[in-house]
Amino acid sequence: MPDDRIDLHQEGGNPDPPDPAAPAAPASGVAQKDTAQRTGPPSEPRARSSLRERFRLARSPVALIRDRFDGMAPVSRFGFLTAGVALAAVLPVLMPHITADPAYWTSVLTKVGIAALLALGLNVVVGFAGLLDLGYVAFFAVGAYTFAILSGASRYAIALTRSDPNAFKLLPTWHMYSWLFFFAALAVALVAGVILGAPTLRLRGDYLAIVTLGFGEIVRITADNLTSVTDGSQGIPQIPHPALTVGPVHYNFGLNDAAYYWLLLGVIVVWILLLRRINASRIGRAWAAIREDELAAASMGVPTIRIKLLAFAMGAAVASFAGVIYASEYAFIDPGTFQLFSSDFGSVIILAMVVLGGMGGIAGPILGAGLVIFLPERFRFLGDARFLIFGAVLVIVMVLRPQGILPSRRRAAELEGGVKDTSVFEAQQHGG
């Protein structure tokens, strides 16, 4: 950050620490070095050893598993990952055996899947490239609305609202080519990401935050008022469910949540694999460089605007994909879904998932998404009070573990080992 002011956030008066990188699989030597550093005895808390301090520094059980995981041979690591995905995949099948409300919890599971995809997408923007985006839900909305419009559902909805007696003739149906709409929505979101990003990405962090917040509101209000295209606040019902025809087999996703869950799982796995490759590539290093010191990166010849734009566009594409799946599963969208503070997928809630879970990694945002969606559903019986608790939990978790529950290795190392030394150390390790 081109800022000569000293950041008070650091007690020692250090500049903002570099946001976590997830050095997914850089040179394996570096990875092992990281691991060795982490599996050693946790550094003694310097300040004091109150319980709170220990909680702050404690590594969660999942982090322990991850440490083991990193120490494994590539083959067993692959096996382990496959087993994890397989376990996630059979969850809907196991549902009837672990709960009395399988349909409900499968539905919640799909919601978690959508949230996890969104969180992983926002993580690229916030965690990898270090850009604060408070209007991320806009791209989710763009995806959902593009799909609703292309599939003909909005035309049907407008006819309904106008009480057109022939409206039912416009009832949209699913064709094989409708799968293309998924990618059309992705393209539209990419364009939207570039349109928003190109003029605004030269702005510094917090200015970008308010501009993106504004963009999110503009998209929502436009969807609310452009009644001739989106049917406004009436919302768009009857968005067709996807169907798949392979030879003689015909399968309609219909209201079967498990099918959407598997679709999401597939998309998430592909996205994670892609992300790990990208993050280990030039682009990933460029993101890390920009995040840590934009000026230095620029002077080293990193095309900062283009690289930031890439992060923005990738985030937008992922969000639009989530939006399309959401629209086709719920079969109904309205502008209210895309509010800033909407308790499900609002921009700040997605950001909370990412930060709560731990930025910059892959497990962190997924965990964050799981908690932020699951807990309010679990405590639904508390009624209105659950948002009071949610707010308090956000504050308490952040106070106790500012790095998030499951931060990327690098961030944890930074916070455990003293900021200054580690970042210098890391910088040397990665060597530019």
Place this chain on the structure above:
Amino acid sequence: MRSKTTVLRVVTLVALVAIVGAACSKSPSASSKKTVKIAEFGAFTGPVAQLVIPGYQGAKLAFDQANAGKFGALPVTIQFTQEDTTGSGTVIPPIAKKVSQDPSFIGVVGPNFSGESLAGGPIFNSAGIPFVTASATKTAINQNHWAFWFRANGNDDEQGPAGGDYIAKILKPNCAFVTSDDSPYGTALAGTVQTTITNDGGTVQAQINAVQTSNGSVHPTDFSALVTKIQTSGCKAVYYGGYDAEAGLLRTQMTSAGLTDVTLVGGDGIEDTTYATEAKASGEATVATCPCGDITKSTSPDAQAFVKDYTAKWGVAPGIYSGEYYDVARLYINAIKAGNITRTAIKNYLVKVNYVGLTKTYSFQDNHELVPSDVKIFYWKDVNQTFTYLGESSQVLAAG
């Protein structure tokens, strides 16, 4: 040091397992007596809950009376549950699926609002569970041709014209300013009113969607810009499609901006004590249309008994849609009493039903709307900060 950290880890792990485990534990069903469940879908929390709770209380009263044997012996016990949608189309699908897949649920009361009806309808319908609303009035819902959906009340095509006709034929202003919030309910109603006034030969300036409530989750308090727009239009009548809380403030701010001679007209969303208490003296002479009659003014002994029982049970007088949802509950109770305890049987019963309820006669057309002659729209007028009953719309219009 190290051991303490380990303890902490174990505690965290145990806590996580406990939470997940608690979520997944099966609740024991130890009842030996046959019980069927009926769920009401509505906003029980959130800023629009006050439009749902009186209706719920009416239905709950009916089911409690039924279980106590007031309507004769029932083959089963009815358990009436609340499902809180907060009025949102995003929240309803998981809950709708939960209820639909649970075979002990044989019917649904609601959803209360139009947006959530559109979002939840496909789920209920494909699960084949009857769902009867008395307050989701968007006309277009009936175009879905859902076999299991029933609307036990009029729709905006009946209420909207009544509002428009009142402005065009009774108030006869120089022009009417038609505005609304951004709810599916408000915009649809205002749209119909605009058409009606134009068809009646009146002049309309429309600004639909003007009040941004983010589908009910935000309550705006600053109406200055809208008031200035109304002022600039010079119209002497304003139609507001939307809910009580905003309408009350709009009225107050219109009056304090000097628009004392402008009459506000609204729909059933403002026909509520919230509006009257909020607008205070400035609300005087506001007119509201409602497909709800005043149950407390009814002279029929059944209605008077209902008002007495309701007040005894809940400690307040019946509110908006209390009587209508009591009737919906009675439809279910009658179906069950006749031995229909499966979803399809209840649906088949409702298709053929002809029941004289507290508020109107219930018999459904092919599209599962009420027979039009059964639907009555009533005018209400704010006099001394309470809505007083003006009469049934056709009579008031005929009297001029």
Place this chain on the structure above:
Amino acid sequence: MAVASEQQVGIRRPRIPSAAFGWGGAAALVALLLFFGIRHHVCPSNASAWVSFTITGLRLGFLYAMIALGYTMVYGVLQLLNFAHSEIFMVGSFAGLYAFKTLFGITNANHPNGIGGIYLAVVLAVGLLVAALASGGAAVIMERLAYRPLRRHGASRLAYLITAIGASLFLSNLFYLLDGHSHLGLPFNWPRIAGASPVDYPQVMKKVIVFRIAKVPIDSQTILIVAVAIAMLVVLDLFIRRTRAGKGIRAVAEDPETASLMGVNINGIVVMTFFVGGLMAGAAGLLYGMFFTQALFSMGFVPGIKAFTAAVLGGIGNVRGAVLGGILLGLIENLGVACTGTQWQSVIAFLVLVGVLMFRPTGLLGEQVGG
């Protein structure tokens, strides 16, 4: 200083001619749009409508300015986007309401036409004081409980942002639940302070028409809002420029490390900043509640977002910028809807913000506390 060093290190900043060109172009575009709007009867052509929108805009603008100060000062000192500031504003509104109701026993029933004379001045002064102190106190408590631990741990900015969002959710939902019923399975009823529905503000001061501009009535409450806002803004400006504490705030905003080396008590300055920001928001809360006749748990959301926008528009961290940004935003929002619908209010505000940031990436006046 920040701006100067940015130039040194070579961040691209447009030179004045291009900015002037941009502003000129924008002004010409607006003038052209207005001309065609009025000609085609899209925009109102009578002067009184424009005057009316201007007055509405100014009134709102001064309120935005007062709230924006809290955002901007906290940002200047901590670089924290304090999302919970909108709830601090809400707390002030409720505090003022109960000051009127309980301290003076004024209700709509016993004073339907408000009060007058010296008594009115006393009541208003005490009400403003209570509201301001309550908000200031709430802001300080929030700093102590939520932000200071983070500061001690050297958390990232995002951790602050999420904490602020959490605090905001907590406060607004707390007031939502303070409705006199039992919640969370606790065996007692929560105090009845706010709740789901709005609480009526007692009409302390009747809105009487004082004078007219182009037939547009200017009421007494509008004058009160503008007068109180101007007085408080002037006092704040003097405080920041002239007093020792103000210098401390400026020093910490400029360079906390050097400031602490020079013997400035950083914690004290941070608390002071939150407190002063809270004071302004509390006073704004009372005026807002009084003018719009009610207080509600979620009332802070819209003005909060707008004031935040105003602070950025003026140059976040810059006190005078926040005032300028607030007033401009209020005006733009209201004049902007003259030719469109009120539903586009926020869209217009945000588009103007983006437009301004294109030409001036650090807001209209740049970003320094104290200018």
